[in-house]
Amino acid sequence: MTESHIGDLAAFIAASPSSFHAAEESARRLEAAGFHRLDETAEWPTDxxxxxxxxxxxxxxWVQPDGAAGEIPFRIVGTHTDxxxxxxxxxxxxxxxxWLQAGVEVYGGPLLNSWLDRELELAGRLVTTTGEQHLVRTGPFLRFPQLAIHLDRGVNDGLRLDPQQHMNPVFGLGDVSSADLIGHLATLAGIRPTDVAxxxxxxxxxxxxxxxxxxxxxFAAGRMDNLVSVHAGLAAITAAPPAAGHVAVFAAFDHEEVGSATRSGAAGPFLSDVLARISDGLGATESQRLRGFASSWCFSADAGHSVHPNYAERxxxxxxxxxxxxxxxKINAQQRYATDATGAAEWARACAQAGVAYQEFVSNNTVPCGSTIGPLTATRLGIRTVDIGVPLLSMHSARELCSVDDPASLAAALTAFLQPA
Structure with a gap:
């Protein structure tokens, strides 16, 4: 199981260089598993x-069972694609x-030095003047070249990278006036450069x-925070049969790394919109919807920290x-993680059902704790939420590290969560 899971995870990460690619690769896998894609602007089926x-x-x-009533609870796996x-x-x-270089802005909190001297690509979406969206990726195309040690003899005593001055990747040679980076991406996408808006x-x-x-x-790869959890959530939702007692939901949000405050982020209305439309289709009153939420659960799956052998004091x-x-x-007294005692018990139940061992993580009191979509989901919806995840080293590096065993264990626990015995 571990070998096949890791091989498929590697393929998923390779297909997902941007959040837009991750969403479309997830969509492709869902359709292959028999899920039907809906348009937000259309009426949705209620059966x-x-x-x-x-x-x-x-x-x-989501997986909606037969005969669902208005007060049916939701069991939600929440992740993020960025x-x-x-x-x-x-x-x-x-x-x-x-030199030809690309002007880039820092997104989130990357370990800047980890991006040096790697073959990198550009990936994402182009939107035309008519509103059409086109996914594009270049393959190996650019690089942040590090200064040679001969020109900075003290570099091993401390490397300081200025995000504006030093983090400008090179992608070619020539005169800037004769180059057009967006035009190159448009050509790769099969559209005219003048059509890109x-x-x-x-x-x-x-x-x-x-x-x-x-x-x-x-196992090492880029973007494991948080594509490991997206991949595990996909495995769980595609394995979930229609269960009479709940609606199984998988949510993969964007923009978690920059605060989630967008229309597609966890602080936005996306999840509440979808849950409301499902409830409305079941004829739920507001009272029934709230009763269903009171019986619902969310597992917020995001990367966590393994103890580092060289920095154990942290x-x-x-x-x-x-x-x-x-x-x-994942536990934090300041509620940077949403886990509480009832959530810990639900996580323990899911892991026991899956036959999976788990560990507890809490920060050193002198090291500030990051956060996740968990507290945002709990706050917005009032749904009991638990923060979990796979332990990593080199989190926020261009290339992160995990055990080959933990991603499959996470998927098994999430599957048990969506299919409680």
């Missing part, structure tokens, strides 16, 4: 079925001294996912999860 809807770089899928990195600015074709283009690592280490213990002394020993239950 039982397996359905999904895409909003920009986000996607929500990853830290860089995004093209307006007027992105730049350069100097005979807008774009959302990010930088992505092109190296394929790789299993390595003693007995193949490790971790809590009593809670030091190790990759390969199971996915994480």
């Amino acid at each position: 039982a079925g397996r359905r999904f809807v895409v909003r920009d770089g986000a996607l929500i899928a 990853s830290p990195g860089f995004k093209l600015k307006p007027k992105p074709t730049t350069g100097a001294h005979g 807008g774009y959302d283009i990010v930088v992505a690592d092109t190296a394929p996912g790789q299993v390595f280490g003693l007995d193949g213990a490790f 971790h809590d002394p009593a809670n030091r999860p190790v990759m390969g020993s199971g996915p994480l239950l």
